[in-house]
Amino acid sequence: MSLAATCAVATAAACTVEDRCVEPTPTAEDALAYLGQRYSVGPKYLTLPAPSRAQLEAAVALALRSPDHRGLRPFRFMRVTDDQRDRLGGLFAADAARRGHGATEVARARERAHNGPALLAMVARVRANVEYVPDHEQWVCVGGGLMNFLNALHLMGFGAKVLSGASVRDAAIQAAFCDAGETLVAWIVTGRPSRRSHAKAIVSDVPALSDWVGVRFDSASTAEVPGMPRTSGHASSLRRPGAKCPRCPPVAPP
Numbered sequence: 001m002s003l004a005a006t007c008a009v010a011t012a013a014a015c016t017v018e019d020r021c022v023e024p025t026p027t028a029e030d031a032l033a034y035l036g037q038r039y040s041v042g043p044k045y046l047t048l049p050a051p052s053r054a055q056l057e058a059a060v061a062l063a064l065r066s067p068d069h070r071g072l073r074p075f076r077f078m079r080v081t082d083d084q085r086d087r088l089g090g091l092f093a094a095d096a097a098r099r100g101h102g103a104t105e106v107a108r109a110r111e112r113a114h115n116g117p118a119l120l121a122m123v124a125r126v127r128a129n130v131e132y133v134p135d136h137e138q139w140v141c142v143g144g145g146l147m148n149f150l151n152a153l154h155l156m157g158f159g160a161k162v163l164s165g166a167s168v169r170d171a172a173i174q175a176a177f178c179d180a181g182e183t184l185v186a187w188i189v190t191g192r193p194s195r196r197s198h199a200k201a202i203v204s205d206v207p208a209l210s211d212w213v214g215v216r217f218d219s220a221s222t223a224e225v226p227g228m229p230r231t232s233g234h235a236s237s238l239r240r241p242g243a244k245c246p247r248c249p250p251v252a253p254p
């Protein structure tokens with residue numbers, strides 16, 4: 001069951017204002033299953049309506065629940081309203097022209113500013129030399145914020161896609177969105193999906209979750225660890241007590 005469609009009556013053509021719709025209360029399982037179906041929806045498959053300002057604010061509120069060491073809030077979102085799309089299109093076109101593209105590609109770049117019923121920019125502010133909060137922790141917070149933002153939109157029945165491309169690296173476009181020390185992370189296009197999206201191929205064969213089985217030894221680490229055999233080890237071999245090194249020749253029995 002999808003959370004965005006818990007009420008079949010409300011979305012059915014036969015629904016009238018007199019209908020008293022009793023929506024089933026979504027369970028945690030419903031929420032998990034529905035979140036598990038979030039896939040990116042490209043601008044071609046996004047239709048009106050766009051999320052309202054209030055819906056975007058709700059999504060931003062959820063984005064702000066990203067784990068944020070010392071409360072630095074290292075990101076913000078900016079909506080590009082419809083009356084500003086031409087302006088952004090001019091910046092996209094100028095960027096494409098600067099990169100040496102011909103008239104067709106420049107026109108395409110200009111058109112990209114009109115992609116999606118709603119268009120937002122995500123801007124990061126990752127500060128250097130913050131005590132206890134290295135850059136990577138702040139970037140993790142930015143990523144968490146982006147994910148929560150997408151999940152919130154998804155729960156409200158909107159599709160979305162995060163896009164960057166060369167435009168986010170253009171100095172004039174960055175200057176139009178960012179203050180000093182900020183990074184233009186990406187564009188987010190969003191609207192009602194006109195078709196179901198699907199999973200993209202997963203290329204990594206490294207399990208996303210595994211149980212830690214021991215200490216990873218390398219040649220610099222020969223310290224004794226309680227319960228672990230002392231070994232010179234290999235850079236990437238994970239050792240369990242008594243486990244054989246996959247790269248060492250088998251040891252002849254005594």
Ligand SMILES: Cc1cc2nc3c(=O)[nH]c(=O)nc-3n(C[C@H](O)[C@H](O)[C@H](O)COP(=O)(O)O)c2cc1C
Binds near residue numbers: 041161165186
């Ligand atoms: C910061 C950022 C920038 C991205 N930029 C692009 C892009 O320019 N073009 C693109 O096709 N996908 C881009 N992606 C990836 C897509 O948004 C999307 O995540 C990917 O196609 C996988 O689809 P999924 O979200 O359904 O798993 C970007 C993702 C992130 C996080």
